[in-house]
Amino acid sequence: MGTAELKLVEKNYSIRIERIKQIKSNAYFVKTKDGKRYFLKVSRVDKEHVDFIIKIFSHLKNTSFKSHLIDFQKTIDGGFYFLDEHKKIYLLCKWIDGRSADFRNVFDLRRVVSVLYHLHLASLSFAEKIESSFHSSYQEVFRRKYSQVIQMKNIIHQKDDFSCFDKAFLKVLRRFEDRFVESIHMIKKVEDYFKEENQRVLIHHDPAHHNFIFSETGVYLIDFDYAMVDYSVHDFVNLGVRVLKTNDWDTNVFRIYLKCLDDKNIIKKFWLQTFWILMYFPQEIWQVGLQYYFEKQPWTEDYFLKRLKGAERIQAGKEMIIKKIAGGISKWH
Structure with missing residues:
Protein backbone atom coordinates (compact mmCIF):
# COMPACT_ATOMS: atom_id res chain seq x y z
CA MET A 1 0.00 0.00 0.00
CA LYS A 47 -20.70 0.55 -3.61
CA GLU A 48 -24.24 -0.80 -3.88
CA HIS A 49 -23.17 -4.18 -2.57
CA VAL A 50 -21.12 -2.63 0.24
CA ASP A 51 -24.25 -0.72 1.28
CA PHE A 52 -26.07 -4.07 1.24
CA ILE A 53 -23.39 -5.53 3.52
CA ILE A 54 -23.80 -2.59 5.92
CA LYS A 55 -27.56 -3.25 5.97
CA ILE A 56 -26.81 -6.88 6.82
CA PHE A 57 -24.64 -5.81 9.74
CA SER A 58 -27.18 -3.27 10.95
CA HIS A 59 -29.83 -5.99 11.04
CA LEU A 60 -27.64 -8.69 12.59
CA LYS A 61 -26.31 -6.33 15.29
CA ASN A 62 -29.87 -6.25 16.64
CA THR A 63 -30.08 -10.05 16.87
CA SER A 64 -28.39 -12.74 18.93
CA PHE A 65 -25.94 -13.21 16.03
CA LYS A 66 -24.14 -10.01 17.05
CA SER A 67 -21.73 -12.09 19.16
CA HIS A 68 -20.30 -13.53 15.92
CA LEU A 69 -19.65 -10.15 14.27
CA ILE A 70 -16.64 -7.86 14.40
CA ILE A 96 -9.23 -10.21 16.64
CA ASP A 97 -6.50 -12.60 17.73
CA GLY A 98 -7.48 -16.11 16.72
CA ARG A 99 -7.14 -18.92 14.23
CA SER A 100 -9.04 -20.09 11.18
CA ALA A 101 -11.43 -23.02 11.41
CA ASP A 102 -9.96 -26.47 10.88
CA PHE A 103 -12.33 -28.56 8.78
CA ARG A 104 -10.42 -31.68 9.82
CA ASN A 105 -11.48 -31.08 13.41
CA VAL A 106 -14.97 -32.35 14.31
CA PHE A 107 -15.32 -29.78 17.10
CA ASP A 108 -14.59 -26.95 14.66
CA LEU A 109 -16.93 -28.44 12.07
CA ARG A 110 -19.81 -28.53 14.55
CA ARG A 111 -19.15 -24.92 15.57
CA VAL A 112 -18.99 -23.75 11.96
CA VAL A 113 -22.30 -25.47 11.14
CA SER A 114 -23.80 -23.89 14.25
CA VAL A 115 -22.60 -20.39 13.29
CA LEU A 116 -23.99 -20.67 9.73
CA TYR A 117 -27.28 -22.04 11.05
CA HIS A 118 -27.45 -19.17 13.54
CA LEU A 119 -26.85 -16.67 10.71
CA HIS A 120 -29.69 -18.15 8.68
CA LEU A 121 -32.14 -18.04 11.59
CA ALA A 122 -31.16 -14.51 12.61
CA SER A 123 -31.65 -13.21 9.06
CA LEU A 124 -35.13 -14.56 8.33
CA SER A 125 -36.97 -11.25 8.77
CA PHE A 126 -34.23 -9.43 6.83
CA ALA A 127 -34.51 -11.89 3.92
CA GLU A 128 -38.30 -11.62 3.81
CA LYS A 129 -38.07 -7.88 3.11
CA ILE A 130 -35.75 -8.11 0.10
CA GLU A 131 -35.99 -11.66 -1.24
CA SER A 132 -37.90 -10.85 -4.42
CA SER A 133 -35.21 -8.60 -5.84
CA PHE A 134 -32.21 -10.76 -4.94
CA HIS A 135 -33.13 -14.29 -5.93
CA SER A 136 -33.59 -16.41 -9.04
CA SER A 137 -34.84 -19.98 -8.99
CA TYR A 138 -32.23 -22.74 -9.18
CA GLN A 139 -33.74 -23.77 -12.52
CA GLU A 140 -33.07 -20.28 -13.89
CA VAL A 141 -29.54 -20.22 -12.47
CA PHE A 142 -28.71 -23.65 -13.92
CA ARG A 143 -30.13 -22.75 -17.33
CA ARG A 144 -28.26 -19.44 -17.44
CA LYS A 145 -24.95 -21.06 -16.53
CA TYR A 146 -25.41 -23.86 -19.03
CA SER A 147 -26.26 -21.28 -21.70
CA GLN A 148 -22.94 -19.61 -20.89
CA VAL A 149 -21.16 -22.95 -21.28
CA ILE A 150 -22.69 -23.29 -24.75
CA GLN A 151 -21.43 -19.78 -25.55
CA MET A 152 -17.96 -20.80 -24.37
CA LYS A 153 -17.98 -23.72 -26.79
CA ASN A 154 -19.06 -21.40 -29.60
CA ILE A 155 -16.21 -19.01 -28.76
CA ILE A 156 -13.74 -21.88 -29.05
CA HIS A 157 -15.12 -23.23 -32.32
CA GLN A 158 -14.98 -19.78 -33.92
CA LYS A 159 -11.20 -19.73 -33.45
CA ASP A 160 -8.76 -20.73 -36.17
CA ASP A 161 -6.28 -22.01 -33.59
CA PHE A 162 -7.24 -23.54 -30.25
CA SER A 163 -5.21 -22.68 -27.16
CA CYS A 164 -4.10 -25.39 -24.76
CA PHE A 165 -6.89 -24.32 -22.44
CA ASP A 166 -9.46 -24.47 -25.27
CA LYS A 167 -8.53 -28.08 -25.99
CA ALA A 168 -8.51 -29.03 -22.30
CA PHE A 169 -11.87 -27.31 -21.67
CA LEU A 170 -13.53 -29.13 -24.56
CA LYS A 171 -12.15 -32.42 -23.26
CA VAL A 172 -13.59 -31.74 -19.79
CA LEU A 173 -16.96 -30.82 -21.31
CA ARG A 174 -17.03 -34.07 -23.30
CA ARG A 175 -16.80 -35.85 -19.95
CA PHE A 176 -19.16 -33.72 -17.87
CA GLU A 177 -21.46 -31.63 -20.09
CA ASP A 178 -24.43 -33.96 -19.64
CA ARG A 179 -24.34 -33.15 -15.90
CA PHE A 180 -25.56 -29.61 -16.67
CA VAL A 181 -28.59 -31.00 -18.51
CA GLU A 182 -29.29 -33.64 -15.86
CA SER A 183 -29.09 -31.05 -13.07
CA ILE A 184 -31.66 -28.84 -14.84
CA HIS A 185 -33.96 -31.84 -15.32
CA MET A 186 -33.69 -32.94 -11.67
CA ILE A 187 -34.06 -29.54 -10.03
CA LYS A 188 -37.18 -28.91 -12.13
CA LYS A 189 -38.78 -31.95 -10.49
CA VAL A 190 -38.14 -30.97 -6.86
CA GLU A 191 -37.76 -27.19 -6.66
CA ASP A 192 -41.44 -26.28 -6.26
CA TYR A 193 -41.85 -28.84 -3.46
CA PHE A 194 -38.62 -27.65 -1.85
CA LYS A 195 -39.83 -24.03 -1.83
CA GLU A 196 -43.02 -25.01 -0.01
CA GLU A 197 -41.01 -26.47 2.89
CA ASN A 198 -38.10 -24.01 3.13
CA GLN A 199 -37.63 -20.29 3.67
CA ARG A 200 -35.09 -17.97 2.11
CA VAL A 201 -32.46 -16.57 4.41
CA LEU A 202 -29.27 -14.56 4.18
CA ILE A 203 -26.43 -16.87 3.17
CA HIS A 204 -22.75 -16.08 3.61
CA HIS A 205 -21.93 -17.68 0.25
CA ASP A 206 -18.20 -18.06 0.99
CA PRO A 207 -17.89 -20.36 4.03
CA ALA A 208 -14.14 -20.91 3.62
CA HIS A 209 -12.15 -21.95 6.69
CA HIS A 210 -10.41 -18.56 6.91
CA ASN A 211 -13.73 -16.73 7.23
CA PHE A 212 -14.41 -18.35 10.61
CA ILE A 213 -12.14 -16.92 13.31
CA PHE A 214 -11.87 -18.97 16.51
CA SER A 215 -10.75 -16.76 19.41
CA GLU A 216 -10.86 -16.84 23.19
CA THR A 217 -14.04 -14.77 23.10
CA GLY A 218 -15.95 -16.88 20.56
CA VAL A 219 -16.24 -17.69 16.86
CA TYR A 220 -16.47 -14.77 14.45
CA LEU A 221 -17.76 -14.84 10.87
CA ILE A 222 -16.05 -12.38 8.54
CA ASP A 223 -16.05 -11.24 4.88
CA PHE A 224 -19.64 -10.88 3.69
CA ASP A 225 -18.57 -9.76 0.19
CA TYR A 226 -20.54 -12.56 -1.49
CA ALA A 227 -23.54 -12.57 0.85
CA MET A 228 -26.94 -12.92 -0.78
CA VAL A 229 -30.51 -13.99 -0.11
CA ASP A 230 -31.05 -17.66 -0.93
CA TYR A 231 -31.87 -20.95 0.78
CA SER A 232 -29.64 -22.37 3.51
CA VAL A 233 -28.94 -25.44 1.37
CA HIS A 234 -26.71 -23.30 -0.88
CA ASP A 235 -24.41 -22.35 2.02
CA PHE A 236 -24.24 -25.92 3.28
CA VAL A 237 -23.42 -27.36 -0.15
CA ASN A 238 -20.58 -24.83 -0.48
CA LEU A 239 -19.34 -25.70 3.00
CA GLY A 240 -19.67 -29.43 2.30
CA VAL A 241 -17.47 -29.24 -0.81
CA ARG A 242 -14.82 -27.36 1.17
CA VAL A 243 -14.95 -29.98 3.93
CA LEU A 244 -14.51 -32.74 1.35
CA LYS A 245 -11.55 -31.03 -0.33
CA THR A 246 -9.86 -30.46 3.02
CA ASN A 247 -10.33 -34.10 4.02
CA ASP A 248 -9.29 -35.68 0.71
CA TRP A 249 -12.86 -36.71 -0.16
CA ASP A 250 -13.25 -38.90 2.92
CA THR A 251 -16.79 -40.29 3.00
CA ASN A 252 -16.66 -40.88 6.76
CA VAL A 253 -15.92 -37.22 7.42
CA PHE A 254 -18.78 -36.24 5.12
CA ARG A 255 -21.15 -38.52 7.02
CA ILE A 256 -20.11 -36.69 10.18
CA TYR A 257 -20.81 -33.40 8.42
CA LEU A 258 -24.30 -34.55 7.42
CA LYS A 259 -24.87 -35.69 11.02
CA CYS A 260 -23.94 -32.17 12.19
CA LEU A 261 -26.64 -30.80 9.87
CA ASP A 262 -29.17 -33.36 11.04
CA ASP A 263 -28.45 -32.61 14.71
CA LYS A 264 -29.46 -28.98 14.05
CA ASN A 265 -32.67 -30.08 12.26
CA ILE A 266 -31.44 -28.29 9.16
CA ILE A 267 -32.43 -31.12 6.80
CA LYS A 268 -36.11 -30.69 5.94
CA LYS A 269 -38.41 -32.22 3.35
CA PHE A 270 -36.91 -32.06 -0.16
CA TRP A 271 -33.86 -30.29 1.37
CA LEU A 272 -31.54 -33.27 0.95
CA GLN A 273 -32.62 -33.94 -2.64
CA THR A 274 -31.89 -30.30 -3.47
CA PHE A 275 -28.55 -30.56 -1.62
CA TRP A 276 -27.39 -33.47 -3.80
CA ILE A 277 -28.57 -31.84 -7.03
CA LEU A 278 -26.74 -28.59 -6.22
CA MET A 279 -23.64 -30.62 -5.43
CA TYR A 280 -23.96 -32.55 -8.70
CA PHE A 281 -24.10 -29.39 -10.82
CA PRO A 282 -20.61 -28.72 -12.35
CA GLN A 283 -20.27 -25.33 -10.68
CA GLU A 284 -16.47 -25.32 -10.59
CA ILE A 285 -16.11 -26.22 -14.28
CA TRP A 286 -18.52 -23.44 -15.26
CA GLN A 287 -16.64 -20.98 -13.04
CA VAL A 288 -13.23 -21.64 -14.59
CA GLY A 289 -14.72 -21.24 -18.05
CA LEU A 290 -16.39 -18.01 -17.00
CA GLN A 291 -13.08 -16.63 -15.71
CA TYR A 292 -11.27 -17.55 -18.92
CA TYR A 293 -13.79 -16.71 -21.67
CA PHE A 294 -15.99 -13.98 -20.19
CA GLU A 295 -14.15 -12.29 -17.33
CA LYS A 296 -10.77 -12.73 -19.06
CA GLN A 297 -8.89 -12.82 -15.78
CA PRO A 298 -5.22 -11.81 -16.21
CA TRP A 299 -3.84 -15.23 -15.26
CA THR A 300 -1.36 -17.37 -17.14
CA GLU A 301 -2.44 -20.25 -19.37
CA ASP A 302 -0.70 -22.66 -16.99
CA TYR A 303 -2.65 -21.26 -14.03
CA PHE A 304 -5.95 -21.63 -15.89
CA LEU A 305 -5.05 -25.20 -16.80
CA LYS A 306 -4.26 -25.90 -13.16
CA ARG A 307 -7.62 -24.47 -12.08
CA LEU A 308 -9.44 -26.50 -14.74
CA LYS A 309 -7.71 -29.69 -13.59
CA GLY A 310 -8.74 -28.89 -10.03
CA ALA A 311 -12.35 -28.28 -11.13
CA GLU A 312 -12.37 -31.63 -12.94
CA ARG A 313 -11.12 -33.39 -9.79
CA ILE A 314 -13.76 -31.66 -7.68
CA GLN A 315 -16.59 -32.73 -10.01
CA ALA A 316 -15.33 -36.32 -10.01
CA GLY A 317 -15.02 -36.20 -6.22
CA LYS A 318 -18.53 -34.83 -5.77
CA GLU A 319 -19.97 -37.56 -7.95
CA MET A 320 -18.06 -40.23 -6.01
CA ILE A 321 -19.50 -38.91 -2.72
CA ILE A 322 -23.03 -38.79 -4.14
CA LYS A 323 -22.70 -42.38 -5.34
CA LYS A 324 -21.32 -43.70 -2.05
CA ILE A 325 -23.61 -41.80 0.33
CA ALA A 326 -26.78 -41.01 -1.64
CA GLY A 327 -26.75 -44.11 -3.84
CA GLY A 328 -26.06 -42.14 -7.02
CA ILE A 329 -27.79 -39.23 -8.66
CA SER A 330 -29.97 -41.52 -10.81
CA LYS A 331 -32.32 -42.11 -7.88
CA TRP A 332 -33.36 -38.43 -8.08
CA HIS A 333 -34.34 -38.67 -11.78
Whole structure:
Protein backbone atom coordinates (compact mmCIF):
# COMPACT_ATOMS: atom_id res chain seq x y z
CA MET A 1 0.00 0.00 0.00
CA GLY A 2 1.38 3.37 -1.04
CA THR A 3 2.00 6.44 1.09
CA ALA A 4 -0.94 8.33 -0.41
CA GLU A 5 -3.35 5.48 0.47
CA LEU A 6 -1.97 5.27 4.01
CA LYS A 7 -2.55 8.98 4.48
CA LEU A 8 -6.14 8.58 3.28
CA VAL A 9 -6.73 5.83 5.85
CA GLU A 10 -5.20 7.96 8.62
CA LYS A 11 -7.25 10.97 7.63
CA ASN A 12 -10.59 9.19 7.27
CA TYR A 13 -10.29 7.18 10.48
CA SER A 14 -8.37 9.77 12.51
CA ILE A 15 -5.57 7.35 13.35
CA ARG A 16 -1.77 7.41 13.08
CA ILE A 17 -0.32 4.21 11.62
CA GLU A 18 2.86 2.84 13.13
CA ARG A 19 2.98 -0.44 11.18
CA ILE A 20 1.03 -2.06 8.37
CA LYS A 21 1.42 -5.61 7.08
CA GLN A 22 -0.26 -7.15 4.06
CA ILE A 23 -1.91 -10.47 4.94
CA LYS A 24 -3.92 -11.04 1.73
CA SER A 25 -4.04 -9.32 -1.64
CA ASN A 26 -6.62 -6.84 -0.34
CA ALA A 27 -6.28 -7.11 3.45
CA TYR A 28 -3.86 -5.66 5.98
CA PHE A 29 -2.95 -5.78 9.64
CA VAL A 30 -2.64 -2.25 11.03
CA LYS A 31 -1.07 -1.14 14.29
CA THR A 32 -1.49 2.48 15.35
CA LYS A 33 0.92 4.63 17.34
CA ASP A 34 -1.38 4.45 20.36
CA GLY A 35 -1.14 0.64 20.35
CA LYS A 36 -4.50 -0.24 18.78
CA ARG A 37 -4.71 -3.01 16.19
CA TYR A 38 -7.04 -3.16 13.24
CA PHE A 39 -7.96 -5.20 10.18
CA LEU A 40 -8.08 -3.07 7.02
CA LYS A 41 -9.80 -4.28 3.87
CA VAL A 42 -9.51 -2.56 0.50
CA SER A 43 -12.35 -3.79 -1.69
CA ARG A 44 -13.36 -3.36 -5.31
CA VAL A 45 -16.88 -4.59 -4.58
CA ASP A 46 -19.32 -2.06 -5.99
CA LYS A 47 -20.70 0.55 -3.61
CA GLU A 48 -24.24 -0.80 -3.88
CA HIS A 49 -23.17 -4.18 -2.57
CA VAL A 50 -21.12 -2.63 0.24
CA ASP A 51 -24.25 -0.72 1.28
CA PHE A 52 -26.07 -4.07 1.24
CA ILE A 53 -23.39 -5.53 3.52
CA ILE A 54 -23.80 -2.59 5.92
CA LYS A 55 -27.56 -3.25 5.97
CA ILE A 56 -26.81 -6.88 6.82
CA PHE A 57 -24.64 -5.81 9.74
CA SER A 58 -27.18 -3.27 10.95
CA HIS A 59 -29.83 -5.99 11.04
CA LEU A 60 -27.64 -8.69 12.59
CA LYS A 61 -26.31 -6.33 15.29
CA ASN A 62 -29.87 -6.25 16.64
CA THR A 63 -30.08 -10.05 16.87
CA SER A 64 -28.39 -12.74 18.93
CA PHE A 65 -25.94 -13.21 16.03
CA LYS A 66 -24.14 -10.01 17.05
CA SER A 67 -21.73 -12.09 19.16
CA HIS A 68 -20.30 -13.53 15.92
CA LEU A 69 -19.65 -10.15 14.27
CA ILE A 70 -16.64 -7.86 14.40
CA ASP A 71 -17.67 -4.20 14.48
CA PHE A 72 -16.68 -1.83 11.71
CA GLN A 73 -14.87 1.31 12.83
CA LYS A 74 -16.65 4.50 11.86
CA THR A 75 -14.97 7.13 9.73
CA ILE A 76 -14.65 10.74 10.89
CA ASP A 77 -17.89 11.59 9.06
CA GLY A 78 -19.79 8.76 10.80
CA GLY A 79 -19.83 6.29 7.91
CA PHE A 80 -18.61 2.70 7.83
CA TYR A 81 -16.26 3.08 4.86
CA PHE A 82 -14.75 5.59 2.46
CA LEU A 83 -13.91 5.55 -1.25
CA ASP A 84 -10.74 6.81 -2.88
CA GLU A 85 -10.53 8.49 -6.29
CA HIS A 86 -10.35 5.08 -7.98
CA LYS A 87 -13.59 4.02 -6.23
CA LYS A 88 -11.79 1.46 -4.10
CA ILE A 89 -13.62 0.97 -0.80
CA TYR A 90 -11.79 0.98 2.54
CA LEU A 91 -13.25 -0.72 5.61
CA LEU A 92 -11.59 -0.90 9.02
CA CYS A 93 -12.49 -3.13 11.94
CA LYS A 94 -11.02 -4.25 15.23
CA TRP A 95 -8.30 -6.91 14.99
CA ILE A 96 -9.23 -10.21 16.64
CA ASP A 97 -6.50 -12.60 17.73
CA GLY A 98 -7.48 -16.11 16.72
CA ARG A 99 -7.14 -18.92 14.23
CA SER A 100 -9.04 -20.09 11.18
CA ALA A 101 -11.43 -23.02 11.41
CA ASP A 102 -9.96 -26.47 10.88
CA PHE A 103 -12.33 -28.56 8.78
CA ARG A 104 -10.42 -31.68 9.82
CA ASN A 105 -11.48 -31.08 13.41
CA VAL A 106 -14.97 -32.35 14.31
CA PHE A 107 -15.32 -29.78 17.10
CA ASP A 108 -14.59 -26.95 14.66
CA LEU A 109 -16.93 -28.44 12.07
CA ARG A 110 -19.81 -28.53 14.55
CA ARG A 111 -19.15 -24.92 15.57
CA VAL A 112 -18.99 -23.75 11.96
CA VAL A 113 -22.30 -25.47 11.14
CA SER A 114 -23.80 -23.89 14.25
CA VAL A 115 -22.60 -20.39 13.29
CA LEU A 116 -23.99 -20.67 9.73
CA TYR A 117 -27.28 -22.04 11.05
CA HIS A 118 -27.45 -19.17 13.54
CA LEU A 119 -26.85 -16.67 10.71
CA HIS A 120 -29.69 -18.15 8.68
CA LEU A 121 -32.14 -18.04 11.59
CA ALA A 122 -31.16 -14.51 12.61
CA SER A 123 -31.65 -13.21 9.06
CA LEU A 124 -35.13 -14.56 8.33
CA SER A 125 -36.97 -11.25 8.77
CA PHE A 126 -34.23 -9.43 6.83
CA ALA A 127 -34.51 -11.89 3.92
CA GLU A 128 -38.30 -11.62 3.81
CA LYS A 129 -38.07 -7.88 3.11
CA ILE A 130 -35.75 -8.11 0.10
CA GLU A 131 -35.99 -11.66 -1.24
CA SER A 132 -37.90 -10.85 -4.42
CA SER A 133 -35.21 -8.60 -5.84
CA PHE A 134 -32.21 -10.76 -4.94
CA HIS A 135 -33.13 -14.29 -5.93
CA SER A 136 -33.59 -16.41 -9.04
CA SER A 137 -34.84 -19.98 -8.99
CA TYR A 138 -32.23 -22.74 -9.18
CA GLN A 139 -33.74 -23.77 -12.52
CA GLU A 140 -33.07 -20.28 -13.89
CA VAL A 141 -29.54 -20.22 -12.47
CA PHE A 142 -28.71 -23.65 -13.92
CA ARG A 143 -30.13 -22.75 -17.33
CA ARG A 144 -28.26 -19.44 -17.44
CA LYS A 145 -24.95 -21.06 -16.53
CA TYR A 146 -25.41 -23.86 -19.03
CA SER A 147 -26.26 -21.28 -21.70
CA GLN A 148 -22.94 -19.61 -20.89
CA VAL A 149 -21.16 -22.95 -21.28
CA ILE A 150 -22.69 -23.29 -24.75
CA GLN A 151 -21.43 -19.78 -25.55
CA MET A 152 -17.96 -20.80 -24.37
CA LYS A 153 -17.98 -23.72 -26.79
CA ASN A 154 -19.06 -21.40 -29.60
CA ILE A 155 -16.21 -19.01 -28.76
CA ILE A 156 -13.74 -21.88 -29.05
CA HIS A 157 -15.12 -23.23 -32.32
CA GLN A 158 -14.98 -19.78 -33.92
CA LYS A 159 -11.20 -19.73 -33.45
CA ASP A 160 -8.76 -20.73 -36.17
CA ASP A 161 -6.28 -22.01 -33.59
CA PHE A 162 -7.24 -23.54 -30.25
CA SER A 163 -5.21 -22.68 -27.16
CA CYS A 164 -4.10 -25.39 -24.76
CA PHE A 165 -6.89 -24.32 -22.44
CA ASP A 166 -9.46 -24.47 -25.27
CA LYS A 167 -8.53 -28.08 -25.99
CA ALA A 168 -8.51 -29.03 -22.30
CA PHE A 169 -11.87 -27.31 -21.67
CA LEU A 170 -13.53 -29.13 -24.56
CA LYS A 171 -12.15 -32.42 -23.26
CA VAL A 172 -13.59 -31.74 -19.79
CA LEU A 173 -16.96 -30.82 -21.31
CA ARG A 174 -17.03 -34.07 -23.30
CA ARG A 175 -16.80 -35.85 -19.95
CA PHE A 176 -19.16 -33.72 -17.87
CA GLU A 177 -21.46 -31.63 -20.09
CA ASP A 178 -24.43 -33.96 -19.64
CA ARG A 179 -24.34 -33.15 -15.90
CA PHE A 180 -25.56 -29.61 -16.67
CA VAL A 181 -28.59 -31.00 -18.51
CA GLU A 182 -29.29 -33.64 -15.86
CA SER A 183 -29.09 -31.05 -13.07
CA ILE A 184 -31.66 -28.84 -14.84
CA HIS A 185 -33.96 -31.84 -15.32
CA MET A 186 -33.69 -32.94 -11.67
CA ILE A 187 -34.06 -29.54 -10.03
CA LYS A 188 -37.18 -28.91 -12.13
CA LYS A 189 -38.78 -31.95 -10.49
CA VAL A 190 -38.14 -30.97 -6.86
CA GLU A 191 -37.76 -27.19 -6.66
CA ASP A 192 -41.44 -26.28 -6.26
CA TYR A 193 -41.85 -28.84 -3.46
CA PHE A 194 -38.62 -27.65 -1.85
CA LYS A 195 -39.83 -24.03 -1.83
CA GLU A 196 -43.02 -25.01 -0.01
CA GLU A 197 -41.01 -26.47 2.89
CA ASN A 198 -38.10 -24.01 3.13
CA GLN A 199 -37.63 -20.29 3.67
CA ARG A 200 -35.09 -17.97 2.11
CA VAL A 201 -32.46 -16.57 4.41
CA LEU A 202 -29.27 -14.56 4.18
CA ILE A 203 -26.43 -16.87 3.17
CA HIS A 204 -22.75 -16.08 3.61
CA HIS A 205 -21.93 -17.68 0.25
CA ASP A 206 -18.20 -18.06 0.99
CA PRO A 207 -17.89 -20.36 4.03
CA ALA A 208 -14.14 -20.91 3.62
CA HIS A 209 -12.15 -21.95 6.69
CA HIS A 210 -10.41 -18.56 6.91
CA ASN A 211 -13.73 -16.73 7.23
CA PHE A 212 -14.41 -18.35 10.61
CA ILE A 213 -12.14 -16.92 13.31
CA PHE A 214 -11.87 -18.97 16.51
CA SER A 215 -10.75 -16.76 19.41
CA GLU A 216 -10.86 -16.84 23.19
CA THR A 217 -14.04 -14.77 23.10
CA GLY A 218 -15.95 -16.88 20.56
CA VAL A 219 -16.24 -17.69 16.86
CA TYR A 220 -16.47 -14.77 14.45
CA LEU A 221 -17.76 -14.84 10.87
CA ILE A 222 -16.05 -12.38 8.54
CA ASP A 223 -16.05 -11.24 4.88
CA PHE A 224 -19.64 -10.88 3.69
CA ASP A 225 -18.57 -9.76 0.19
CA TYR A 226 -20.54 -12.56 -1.49
CA ALA A 227 -23.54 -12.57 0.85
CA MET A 228 -26.94 -12.92 -0.78
CA VAL A 229 -30.51 -13.99 -0.11
CA ASP A 230 -31.05 -17.66 -0.93
CA TYR A 231 -31.87 -20.95 0.78
CA SER A 232 -29.64 -22.37 3.51
CA VAL A 233 -28.94 -25.44 1.37
CA HIS A 234 -26.71 -23.30 -0.88
CA ASP A 235 -24.41 -22.35 2.02
CA PHE A 236 -24.24 -25.92 3.28
CA VAL A 237 -23.42 -27.36 -0.15
CA ASN A 238 -20.58 -24.83 -0.48
CA LEU A 239 -19.34 -25.70 3.00
CA GLY A 240 -19.67 -29.43 2.30
CA VAL A 241 -17.47 -29.24 -0.81
CA ARG A 242 -14.82 -27.36 1.17
CA VAL A 243 -14.95 -29.98 3.93
CA LEU A 244 -14.51 -32.74 1.35
CA LYS A 245 -11.55 -31.03 -0.33
CA THR A 246 -9.86 -30.46 3.02
CA ASN A 247 -10.33 -34.10 4.02
CA ASP A 248 -9.29 -35.68 0.71
CA TRP A 249 -12.86 -36.71 -0.16
CA ASP A 250 -13.25 -38.90 2.92
CA THR A 251 -16.79 -40.29 3.00
CA ASN A 252 -16.66 -40.88 6.76
CA VAL A 253 -15.92 -37.22 7.42
CA PHE A 254 -18.78 -36.24 5.12
CA ARG A 255 -21.15 -38.52 7.02
CA ILE A 256 -20.11 -36.69 10.18
CA TYR A 257 -20.81 -33.40 8.42
CA LEU A 258 -24.30 -34.55 7.42
CA LYS A 259 -24.87 -35.69 11.02
CA CYS A 260 -23.94 -32.17 12.19
CA LEU A 261 -26.64 -30.80 9.87
CA ASP A 262 -29.17 -33.36 11.04
CA ASP A 263 -28.45 -32.61 14.71
CA LYS A 264 -29.46 -28.98 14.05
CA ASN A 265 -32.67 -30.08 12.26
CA ILE A 266 -31.44 -28.29 9.16
CA ILE A 267 -32.43 -31.12 6.80
CA LYS A 268 -36.11 -30.69 5.94
CA LYS A 269 -38.41 -32.22 3.35
CA PHE A 270 -36.91 -32.06 -0.16
CA TRP A 271 -33.86 -30.29 1.37
CA LEU A 272 -31.54 -33.27 0.95
CA GLN A 273 -32.62 -33.94 -2.64
CA THR A 274 -31.89 -30.30 -3.47
CA PHE A 275 -28.55 -30.56 -1.62
CA TRP A 276 -27.39 -33.47 -3.80
CA ILE A 277 -28.57 -31.84 -7.03
CA LEU A 278 -26.74 -28.59 -6.22
CA MET A 279 -23.64 -30.62 -5.43
CA TYR A 280 -23.96 -32.55 -8.70
CA PHE A 281 -24.10 -29.39 -10.82
CA PRO A 282 -20.61 -28.72 -12.35
CA GLN A 283 -20.27 -25.33 -10.68
CA GLU A 284 -16.47 -25.32 -10.59
CA ILE A 285 -16.11 -26.22 -14.28
CA TRP A 286 -18.52 -23.44 -15.26
CA GLN A 287 -16.64 -20.98 -13.04
CA VAL A 288 -13.23 -21.64 -14.59
CA GLY A 289 -14.72 -21.24 -18.05
CA LEU A 290 -16.39 -18.01 -17.00
CA GLN A 291 -13.08 -16.63 -15.71
CA TYR A 292 -11.27 -17.55 -18.92
CA TYR A 293 -13.79 -16.71 -21.67
CA PHE A 294 -15.99 -13.98 -20.19
CA GLU A 295 -14.15 -12.29 -17.33
CA LYS A 296 -10.77 -12.73 -19.06
CA GLN A 297 -8.89 -12.82 -15.78
CA PRO A 298 -5.22 -11.81 -16.21
CA TRP A 299 -3.84 -15.23 -15.26
CA THR A 300 -1.36 -17.37 -17.14
CA GLU A 301 -2.44 -20.25 -19.37
CA ASP A 302 -0.70 -22.66 -16.99
CA TYR A 303 -2.65 -21.26 -14.03
CA PHE A 304 -5.95 -21.63 -15.89
CA LEU A 305 -5.05 -25.20 -16.80
CA LYS A 306 -4.26 -25.90 -13.16
CA ARG A 307 -7.62 -24.47 -12.08
CA LEU A 308 -9.44 -26.50 -14.74
CA LYS A 309 -7.71 -29.69 -13.59
CA GLY A 310 -8.74 -28.89 -10.03
CA ALA A 311 -12.35 -28.28 -11.13
CA GLU A 312 -12.37 -31.63 -12.94
CA ARG A 313 -11.12 -33.39 -9.79
CA ILE A 314 -13.76 -31.66 -7.68
CA GLN A 315 -16.59 -32.73 -10.01
CA ALA A 316 -15.33 -36.32 -10.01
CA GLY A 317 -15.02 -36.20 -6.22
CA LYS A 318 -18.53 -34.83 -5.77
CA GLU A 319 -19.97 -37.56 -7.95
CA MET A 320 -18.06 -40.23 -6.01
CA ILE A 321 -19.50 -38.91 -2.72
CA ILE A 322 -23.03 -38.79 -4.14
CA LYS A 323 -22.70 -42.38 -5.34
CA LYS A 324 -21.32 -43.70 -2.05
CA ILE A 325 -23.61 -41.80 0.33
CA ALA A 326 -26.78 -41.01 -1.64
CA GLY A 327 -26.75 -44.11 -3.84
CA GLY A 328 -26.06 -42.14 -7.02
CA ILE A 329 -27.79 -39.23 -8.66
CA SER A 330 -29.97 -41.52 -10.81
CA LYS A 331 -32.32 -42.11 -7.88
CA TRP A 332 -33.36 -38.43 -8.08
CA HIS A 333 -34.34 -38.67 -11.78
